[in-house]
Every structure is written in structure tokens, then in C-alpha cells.
Amino acid sequence: MDIQNKKRISLAKALxxxxxxxxxxxxxxxxxxxxxxxxxQSAGQDGKSSxxxxxxxxxxxxxYIAQEQGYFKAEGLTVDLVRGADPAANLAQVVSxxxxxxTGSWENVATAISQGMPVKVISGNGVVxxxxxxxxxxxxxNSNIKTVADLKGKNVAVNGVKxxxxxxxxxxxxxAGVDPKSINEVAIPYSxxxxxxEQGTVDAAFPADAYYHQMVTAGFKTLSNPVREFQSNMPxxxxxxxxxxxxxxxxxxxxxxxxxxxxxxxYADPANVNDVVAISAKVNQVDASKINPKxxxxxxxxxxxxxxxxxxxxxxxxxxxxxxxxTDKILWSGAPTSKG
Numbered sequence: 479m480d481i482q483n484k485k486r487i488s489l490a491k492a493l494x495x496x497x498x499x500x501x502x503x504x505x506x507x508x509x510x511x512x513x514x515x516x517x518x519q520s521a522g523q524d525g526k527s528s529x530x531x532x533x534x535x536x537x538x539x540x541x542y543i544a545q546e547q548g549y550f551k552a553e554g555l556t557v558d559l560v561r562g563a564d565p566a567a568n569l570a571q572v573v574s575x576x577x578x579x580x581t582g583s584w585e586n587v588a589t590a591i592s593q594g595m596p597v598k599v600i601s602g603n604g605v606v607x608x609x610x611x612x613x614x615x616x617x618x619x620n621s622n623i624k625t626v627a628d629l630k631g632k633n634v635a636v637n638g639v640k641x642x643x644x645x646x647x648x649x650x651x652x653x654a655g656v657d658p659k660s661i662n663e664v665a666i667p668y669s670x671x672x673x674x675x676e677q678g679t680v681d682a683a684f685p686a687d688a689y690y691h692q693m694v695t696a697g698f699k700t701l702s703n704p705v706r707e708f709q710s711n712m713p714x715x716x717x718x719x720x721x722x723x724x725x726x727x728x729x730x731x732x733x734x735x736x737x738x739x740x741x742x743x744x745y746a747d748p749a750n751v752n753d754v755v756a757i758s759a760k761v762n763q764v765d766a767s768k769i770n771p772k773x774x775x776x777x778x779x780x781x782x783x784x785x786x787x788x789x790x791x792x793x794x795x796x797x798x799x800x801x802x803x804x805t806d807k808i809l810w811s812g813a814p815t816s817k818g
Contacts (some may be wrong), residue, residue, distance in 0.1 A: 487783055493726050505720055526578070526732030532562035532571050534581035535668075536687045537604035537715040541581075542757045544741035551742075553733035557594050561761075564667075566636060567591075569597060577732060578727070584717035584808075585642015585798070588790050591808055592799035596721040598810040601716060601735045602781045603742075605714045608710035611639055611703040613686035613774050615647055618675055619697050623682060626654040626702050633668040635674050635683035645792055646704035647684045653708075657795060672696065708792070712785040714775070732812060735779060739814075780814040781805070 484614050494807065505775045533541045541559055544550050545770040560577065562568040564585035571577040575594065581603065590597055592701050615634070617623045629651055636644040640663075643680065647659040668689040674680045675698065683699070685693055694700065717738065724731055744750050751771045793799050 479670050486652055492508065502809065507617060512736075514719070525727030525804070527730070528556040528558075529578040529730060529734070530560060530576075532556045532568050532580040533579045534562055534565070534715055537775060537777070538761065539739060539747050539754055539757055540603060540741040540775070542761060543744050543754065545735045545742060546757065547741065547812045549737035549740040550734075553737045555730070555733055555737065565641065566616040566638070569718065572723070573579045573597065578633075578723060579717055579719045580729075581715050583642055584716050584789055585793060586638075586646060587716060587718055588793060588803060588808055589640075589799060590817070592803055597718055597722055598724060598813075599713075599716045599718050599780045599781065599808050600724070600731045600813050601717045601738060602713045602715075602814075603738070603777055603779075604713075604715040604775045605778045606705055606709045606712045606714055606785075607776050608706065610772075611690075611700075611706050612773060613646075613684065613690050614694075614703045615650065615682055615684050616671075616690070616700055616701040617682045618696040619699050621681070623701070624725060626650050628703075629654075629655055629682060630656045630660045630683040631662070633662045633664050633679070635671045635680040635685075637668055637684075637686070639663045640798055642789075642793060642798065643686070644684065645789070645796060645798065647707050648796055649708045649792060650702045650704035650762050652796075653730065660747070672698075687775065688773060691770065708787060710785070711782050712789045713778070713781050716781070719810075724786070729800060732808065735812075735814060738780045742779050745774075745777055763797045778816070780816040781809060783815050783817050 509726055523709060530540060545557060545559055562571070562581060565583040568580040568585065569590055579600070583601070585600055587597060593652045615626065623629065634647065636647065638644065644663055648661070651658050651661055664679070664680050668685050671683040671685045671689060672693050675683050719731070745754055754774070755766050755769050755771055758769050783805050790803050790805065
């Protein structure tokens with residue numbers, strides 16, 4: 479299933495990991511809290527009632543549930559949902575004031591904060607499933623790469639180099655006795671990984687969600703499922719904004735989180751699976767019969783502090799961030815959390 483409707487978003491390529499940090503820092507220096515679609519309206523004591531929210535190409539269902547089930551409206555919010563790109567590009571939109579809240583990734587937000595970005599996670603969304611696999615390191619069925627240890631010196635497709643999503647793959651390599659630095663990571667969007675493997679552009683790929691299942695169905699072999707193996711229950715996609723926006727709109731953030739809590743409960747209820755599938759089909763303009771609900775990931779609005787910190791520690795160990803970083807530096811003071 480092509481969950482991006484075969485569209486390529488040029489901004490995702492423009493904001494390469496190294497450049498993304500520079501672009502975001504520049505935006506932070508000159509960014510405004512006003513967005514182009516009317517976000518400049520004055521915020522009352524409870525914050526803005528009309529907001530723009532950027533959603534990622536994956537794990538977007540809860541936002542559309544909140545919209546279609548009237549949960550945003552019940553909280554007094556008018557929400558404009560806009561499809562986004564990769565985490566760095568999404569963060570750029572909130573930093574520049576083009577959007578109010580966005581889908582970020584836990585690792586990407588941690589990287590941005592370590593670089594001095596004034597962004598905060600206000601709540602969680604998708605989490606790593608501890609019981610099933612929604613990502614993995616894949617190779618062609620005729621590949622001579624048989625184990626993770628064979629990845630030494632090989633080209634591996636990742637959604638972003640040193641953006642955090644590649645960390646589990648590097649953890650698996652290290653556990654297999656491979657120096658992570660010996661692996662040549664190649665930034666390729668999830669939607670292009672299958673073609674890259676088929677054409678021999680890369681030796682292995684690390685896709686996620688529907689892209690992973692699509693490639694497994696197509697016959698690609700799984701070497702490892704490092705996300706489940708090393709990051710169970712860790713937050714994956716998180717709702718993110720800037721500290722300056724929160725200073726003026728903490729009430730709005732609380733209302734948003736309340737709506738998302740209701741949406742998450744709806745999403746998790748087996749009785750609503752057909753409704754969730756219908757939303758996925760509508761957003762991606764595909765036939766509902768092509769969507770396998772077993773591939774949906776768990777969601778959690780509260781952030782698991784233990785799993786979240788473990789992910790940050792892995793980033794520091796692998797050199798993704800220079801200094802010790804704790805979850806309290808990443809989370810908004812009003813963010814819901816758990817310790818389980």
C-alpha cells in the first residue's frame with residue numbers, strides 16, 4: 479500500500495539532517511508565533527481557539543479521529559489538519575510560526591533541543607509495540623546478507639541519517655559486534671526503499687509501518703526487528719510545539735491533549751476498527767480493503783518516562799546528542815506522563 483499516494487515531498491529532501499539543524503536554529507532566531515493562516519489572532523487567557531496542526535505521513539489516525547468524532551469541537555477548538563513531511567520539516571513549520579502544533583518524533587525533538595531549539599513535547603501519540611513488529615531491517619530474498627553482523631561496510635537505507643529513527647538499527651548492529659560507524663547510512667524516504675533495494679542502490683533497508691509490511695508481503699527478508707527488541711514502549715510520534723507558543727496558549731495545549739486522549743481511546747477500542755480503517759482509506763485515498771488493521775501501532779497520550787529516557791540515553795551513547803539530556807528538558811510541564 480502506497481500510503482503517500484505516490485507523492486514526493488521535496489521539503490523532506492531539502493531538510494537533510496545536517497542542514498535541518500541549521501535551518502531550524504535560524505528559524506528560531508527570527509521565527510514568529512503568528513502563522514500565515516490566521517494564527518496571529520490574539521490569544522486569550524485560555525489560548526487560541528483556532529489552530530493549525532501538521533500531521534506526519536504515519537500514525538496520523540488519532541488526529542483525524544479527533545476531528546471527525548467532534549472531540550476538538552467539544553473542547554472548543556477549530557483545528558486545521560495539514561499533511562506534513564519528515565520530522566525536521568514538521569518542526570520547522572512550528573518554529574517558523576506556520577503551524578501551531580506538529581507531529582514530531584521523540585528522537586528528532588531530543589536532537590533539536592540538544593541543539594538549542596526552544597521546542598517542547600506536549601503529549602504522546604504512537605508508541606513502540608512490545609508484542610508485534612511494525613518495522614525491521616530488510617534485505618532482498620536472494621541477498622548474501624544473512625545476519626545483522628553482515629551489515630558491516632554495507633549501504634543501509636534509513637528514513638533520515640542521524641535523525642533518531644536509525645538508532646535501533648545501529649543498536650542492533652552494535653549488539654551483533656558491528657561498529658555502527660562502519661555502516662553507510664543512505665537517506666531514502668520510506669516510500670522509496672523498496673525500489674532502492676530492487677535496483678541495488680542499497681544492500682538493506684530499515685522501513686516502518688505500512689511500508690515495512692508491504693515489503694515483507696513482497697518477499698523481502700527480515701534480518702532483525704530492532705525497534706521492538708531495543709525500544710519497546712518508547713514514544714515514537716509525539717505532539718510538539720514551541721515554548722513561546724505554550725507561554726501564550728497553555729490552555730489550548732490542555733484542550734488539545736484532552737481531545738487526543740478521547741481519540742486515542744476510540745482508536746484503541748476494537749469496536750471502532752472499521753471506522754479507523756475508513757479514516758486511513760479516506761486520508762490516503764485508497765480502498766479500505768487494502769488496509770490491514772493489524773498493522774496499526776499502539777498509541778499513548780501519556781509519555782512513558784522510563785522508555786523515553788532509555789531512548790535518549792541510546793542517542794547519547796551513539797553520539798547523536800553531545801550531552802546528557804533528561805525527559806524533563808523535552809517535555810512541557812503540563813505534558814501527561816507515566817512511569818510504567
